[in-house]
Amino acid sequence: MGDFHPHGDAAIYDAMARLSQDFTIRYPLVDGQGNFGNIDGDNPAASRYTEARMTVMAEALLNGLDENAVDFRPNYDGRLEEPSVLPASYPNLLANGSSGIAVGMATNIPPHNIGELINACLHLIKSPNAVDDTLMQYVPGPDFPTGGVIVEPAENIANAYRTGRGSIRLRARWHVEDLGRGQWQAIVTEIPYQVQKSKLVERIAEVIQIKKVPILADVRDESAEDVRMVLEPKSKNVDPDVLMNALFRNTDLETRFSLNMNVLIDGVTPRVCSLKECLRAFLDFRRDVLIRRSKHRMAKIDNRLEVLEGLIIAFLNLDRVIDIIRYDDDPKAALMYEDWSKPHQATIVRATDESDYQSPLAGIDVKALELHDDPNAVARGVLLDEDGPATIPRRFSGRSEGLSDVQAEAILNMRLRSLRRLEELELVNERNALMEERAGLEDLMDSEDMQWGQVKDQLQEVKKQFTKDYDRGQRLTTFAEATETEDVPLEAMIEREPVTVVCSQMGWIRAMTGHIDLNRELKFKDGDGPRFIFHAETTDKLLVFGSNGRFYTVMAANLPGGRGMGEPLRLMVDLPNDVEILDIMIHRPGQRLIVASSAGDGFIVPEDDVVAQTRSGKQVLNVRTPTRALVCKPVTGNAVAVVGENRKLLVFMLDELPEMGRGKGVRMQKYKDGGMSDARTFTLEAGLSWQDPAGRTRTVTGEELAEWTAKRAGAGRMAPRGFPRDNKFN
Template sequence: MSEHDDEIPSALSSEPLSRAIGDRYLTYALSTIMHRALPDARDGLKPVHRRILYAMRELKLSSTGGFRKSAKISGDVMGNYHPHGDAAIYDAMARLAQDFAMRYPLVDGQGNFGNIDGDNPAASRYTEARMAKPSESLLEGLAENAVDFRPNYDGTLEEPVVLPAAFPNLLANGASGIAVGMATNIPPHNLDELVEACLAMIAKPAIEDDALIDFIPGPDFPTGGVIVEPRENILTAYRTGRGAFRLRAKWEIEDLGRGQWQVIVTEIPYQVQKSKLIERLAEVIQTKKVPALADVRDESAEDVRIVLEPKTKTVAPEMLMGMLFKNSDLEVRFSMNMNVLIDGRVPKVCSLKEVLRAFLDHRRDVLCRRSQHRLDKIAHRLEVLNGYIIAYLNLDRVIEIIRTEDEAKPALMRENWAVTDGAPVFLTEVQAEAILNMRLRSLRRLEEMELRQERDNLLAERAGLEELLGSEKLQWKAIGTELKDMRKQFGKGTAIGARRTSFADAGEVEEVPIEAMIEREPITVILSQMGWIRAMRGHNALDAEVKFKDGDGPRFALHAETTDRIVMLGANGRAYTVLGANLPGGRGMGEPVRLMADIPNEVEITHVLVPKEGEKYLLASTAGDGFICPAEELIAQTKSGKQVLNVKAPDQTAACVPVSGDMVAVVGENRKVLVFPLGELPEMAKGKGVRLQKYKDGGLSDIRTFTAAEGLSWKDPAGRTRTETDLSEWEAKRATAGRMAPRGFPRDNKFN
C-alpha cells in the first residue's frame, strides 16, 4: 500500500445524490423557464424571437429594404446571439412570418414559409426574409439607450435584455411554451382594442378587469372563426389568467337551386391544420358518426373553402353542423394560461390588467430613458455649439493658433476667449476637439445666426424634456400619443387591423340526436351464426331465404328502421349498440359485427332487439336471477358496450323479453314452472337482480310475462297453441322451486 492511497484529490467533493441531482435539475428548470419557454411580459418575446429581430436589425433588413437569405439570418443569430440549432432558429423565424400563426407577423417572408394545411417551410437556403413593419415598432429606441444590454454568450457582442416594444405584443400576437413544471398559452388579440384598453388604464389606473373586457371582448385569431364562449367565462379567464375559449369554424349555406344546398366553411379554428381537418371529416363520413354528411371537398385557393355536402336536403344545416362541431375540429377549445415573466425574472400567472400594466410601466421606463438619452445628446451638442460660436467670433485667432502652435489643442484650451472686461471663457476639451475636426469648407457655414438658432432650438427642446421627466402626467400623455400612433398604423382602419374573429351564442347551433339527421327507412336486420351483420332494405319476411357464407347460417332476423339503435346482448350480460343507418347494405354478406362493436370473440350474442322509449325488458341469467330494466338503459354510447346484467361464469344471459301484463312465468331446466306477480320484481338500470326461481341442479331455461286474465300460452309438441288460465297449481312466491310443467309442455322447456 502506497503512502498516497489515502489521499483524495482536492478537486473532488462528496454530497448526497439527491441534492446533487436536485441542484442541477433546478438549474436546468430555471434556464428553461427564463431563457426558453416563457415570454417576457414587457415585449411579449422569448429570447430566440428577440435575438432574431435584433440580428435582422443589425443586418439592416428594414421593412422597406431588400430581402436576405434566411440561412444568412439564422446563421448570424446562431453565431452571435443564440447558441442553439439552426433548424430551431429557422423554425422560430418562419413562424414569425406566417400570417395564419401570427396576428401581426413580425417577419416579412419571401418564398415558401409553410401554409395552413400544415406543410413545412422550404429549407432556409431557398427562402428570404426581412423585418415586417410591426417588428420595427418593437425595436424603435434601441439606439437611444431605451433598454439595458448584456453580453452575448461568448462576451464578444452585446444584445438587448428586452425590446422597447411600442405596442403590447404579448397580447397582440400571443405566445405558447412548455417549461419545467409550468407552461404558457396566450391567444392573440386585436391591437386596436388593446390600445383602447391601455388608454383607458392611463386615464383610470384603478380600472378593473370587468371594465377592460368592454374594450377587449376576447381574442382575435389570425384565422378568424367564431368564439361561442359565454361572456361570464371570458371575464373569469381574463380576471384569473386561466380559462378556455370555444372557437368554431365560420360557415355559410350555399343555395344550389331546386331545394339543394351545401355548407361552405370559410374560416377554420386557430392552429387547426386544414389537411388534418379534411382527413377527420372524411373519417367521420366513413365511420358514419354523422350520417347526414355525404361528402367533403377542399376547394381552397388563397382563401379557405371547404365544401360539406349533406346526404339529404331534408336535414337542417344547423343539425348537420351541430354534429360536426362535436365530432371534428370544426370546433376546438383554446386553453389560456397567461404565465409570463414579470421584469424578465419572475414567472407569474397574470390577469389581463396585470399584463397591460407590465407593458405600460415598461413603456414609461423606455420613455424616460430615451428622454434622458436625448438630454445627454443635447448637452453634448450645446457644448459643441458654444465652441463653434466662440470660434466664429474669433476665427482669425483660431486660425493663427492652429497655424503657429505645435500643439494646437492645448493652446486653444489655454486661450481666454472672453469679451473685453468679461469673465474668462475657456474652451473645453470637447469644444477644442470639435473645432480642430472642422473642415475648411465648413468655415463659410459658421454663421452666427444659424448657430444661435440651433442652440435656441436645443435649449427649448431640453426644457421640454426636463419638464416631461419631472411630470408623471406628461409622461402618460406622451405614452398615450405613441399608442395612438400605433393605432393609426395597425388599427381597425388598416387592412391588417380589422377584427377577424367574431362572437356568437353557442345556443344557435345546438347538439341534436343522430336520429334526427337520418332519413327514416325500414330495414330488416340479419345477424348470422358467425357474427356477420347486414341490413336489407324494407321489412322483408323474417323467414325469407338469404345467402350466407359457406359454413354460416341464419341466427337473428328482426325488423327495424335506419334511425333505430340495434342492441345486442352478450352472454356476459353486456349490451352493445349499433345504429341502424351504420349497418352495411344487404347486397353483400355484410360485415363482422365485432368490427362495429368491441365484442370479445369468446362472448356469444344471445339476444338482438330494438329497444323503444317507454318499453321495459325482463333480464334473467341462467343462475335464476333477474330484474326489470328500462329500454333506454340497454343502449350503450361507446363501442365497448355497457354492463347491464351482472353474471359470473359459468352463468350467462338466459333471457331478455319485453314486459307486458301483470304476471311472470319461469321454467327451469328441471321442467318445473313457477308463476308469480310481476310486482315482485325490482326495476333497475343494471345489476344482478333478485332470485326468480330456486334450483337444486340445473338453471333457468325460459321466462316470460303475461296477463293473468288471458292465461299462459305455449305450443305443444304437435305445434298447437295451448292456453292455461287456471294457474293456481303453479302460483307461489318468487324464489320458490315451482311444480312440474303441465302435460303437453314443450320438450325444449321454452314457452315459445
C-alpha cells in the first residue's frame, strides 16, 4: 500500500482475496490459508485471520523480472520503480480472463484452459497465417472455474472469437438420481460462472412459491465442499428435461456470458481483438522477453568473463600477485598498472610425491620440464628435485596492459582457500562454459528461427508444468447440445381444479376451492365488501383492466387460498394506487374486446393481444388525464350501443369501429358536455335489452331502434323511457 497501491488496505485485501478463490479465478494466483469466502457469496474473513502466499502460477508470471525482461516505470510517488507489465510465461489475460469498465469502454474476457491456449500458440508459431477457425480446433471455447456445460453452437463461439464480441450460453451440470419405485430427483453438481449459489437457491424457492414452475415441488441445498442442489419434482411422471428446461428459462441455472475482448495490444490504445490477435500479441511479447533476457544474460557473461580473465592471470602469476599484495602500498593500483607480459623469476615448491602434475594453464608436463630444463618454458608446476626448492626462470603469459578495475577488485577479494590447485580447473571450465553459452546466445540473437524455437520450448515446458501434473489443469467446462423441449404452456403444468375468484372493493383477491354459490355471504375486512366474484379454474389466466388503460395478467393458480382475506392485487402486479380496477375477466383465446374511454373514444382489440408477460402489464388504451378508461367488455353481435352522461343513446354498426392492438381509438359518440357513461355490443336483430329500476328486463327491437341508429360519432337521442337512471346497460 505504501509503495505501489495507494488506495487503502480494504481494496488491496479484496483484490488479493479474489485472486485466491478457485470458484472465481480459473488458475488462482494466491494460495490462501483461512476463510477466503465461498461460492455462496460469503465474504472473506478479516485480514488479521488469514495468510497468503503466491502460487506457482503467480511465480510463472514473474519469471525473468530481474533480468530486464520488461520496462519499468516510476511508482505513484516516484520513489521506486514498478514493472509496466509482467513477463508472463503464459497468456494470463486469456487463461484467467478479465472484466472491467473504464470511461466509455468495457471488457469482458472469459477464462480458458491453459493447455489449449498453449497448443494454439504452438500452432501459430508453426503456421503464422493460421485462420481463426483453425485455432478453434485447439481452443473450442472458454473453460470456467465452476465447470458447467456450454450449450452455445460452435459456429456462434467461432464467430465470437473471430470478431471479439458475442455471447456464450452456459448451463448448470445436472443428472437424475434414482430413488427407487419410479421416484427420482435432479441433482445439480456445477452451477454457471459468477452465480452465487445461495441466491440461486433463493430464486428457485421463489419460483416454487409463485408457482411459475408448478411441476417443481422443493429445492434443497446439500452442498459441503462440493456443490449439491436437490430438485424434487411434484410428480414422478414429470419429464426431467421438461423440468430442467423450465428452470433454465426462469432461473440462473442457465446464463449468458457476454464476450467483449477489448484489450490494449500496444499498452495504450484499446481495441476489440480476435482470439488470433490476442495470441499473436502474446507470442510477439514472449519473443521480445526472450531477446531482452538474452541480452541481459550476455552482459552478465561478459562481466563474469572479465573477472575470470583476471583470476586466471592471477593464477598464472600467483607468486608475483602475492608479492604485490603483501608489499605494495596500493596493491589495487599496482595490479591495474602492472605489465603482466614480462618474464620474472618464480619459486617452485618441493613435490610431496613423485606423481605427474599437469598444469591446466600451461599444459606442460613437469617430468618433461625436469628432463629438458628449458629456461624459457612457460609453466608453473612441481619440479621433482630431491635437493629442495629450486628456482627456475619462467615467462608469465598474460596481457601486456594492466588489469581492469573489476579484475583487480576480484583478485583482492579472492579468499586464500581459492588458491588451491583445483581452482585452476574450475576457472578454466567455467570460462569455457560461459564462452560456449555466449556463442549460443549470439547465434540465438542472429536467428529468428532459433528464437521461435526457444519460445516454443518454453511454452511446452509451461504446458507440461500446468496441465498434466497440475491440480486444475484438466478442462472443467464441457460442451453439449442444448436439449430443448417444446415450450410447455404453464396451464399444462398446473393441475386443473375449479376455483371461485373473489375480489373485494379495496382490491383484495383470493381463490376459494371449488365453485361455490355466487350469492353466498363471504367475509371481508372492515369497511370492505364484494366487487367481483366468478367461477374459474386453476389453469385460467385472469385479465385485469385498469382505469389507466393497461391490462394486467394473473394466473388463477397463483392466487392466495380462500381461508383468509386474500392479498392485495396491487402487490401481485404493478398496479398504481391511483388506478381503479375496472374489470377482472377470464382470458378466452380468440375472443375480442371493446375498450373505450370516458371521452367517448374506443376500438376493438383481440383478447390475445392484451395478455401481459410482465408484472407491469400491457398498455392498450391510451388515455391522458383527466380522461380515463371506462369500458372493457367482450364483443358479441354486430352493433354497438353508446350512452353518454347526458342520457343520449347512439346505436351504430360494429364494423364502423376499427380493430387495433393499441391506441386512443376513434370517436364513438360526440358530446357537448360531460362524456361517455357506458357502451356495449349486441345483435341488432335481437334488439337492445336492459333492466329497468323494477328489475324487469326491457328490450327495444331492431325496428324500434331505428330512431337511435345512426353513423358513428353522432350525438344520439335521448334514451327510451324506462332506461336506468345510472345510465348503465347492466
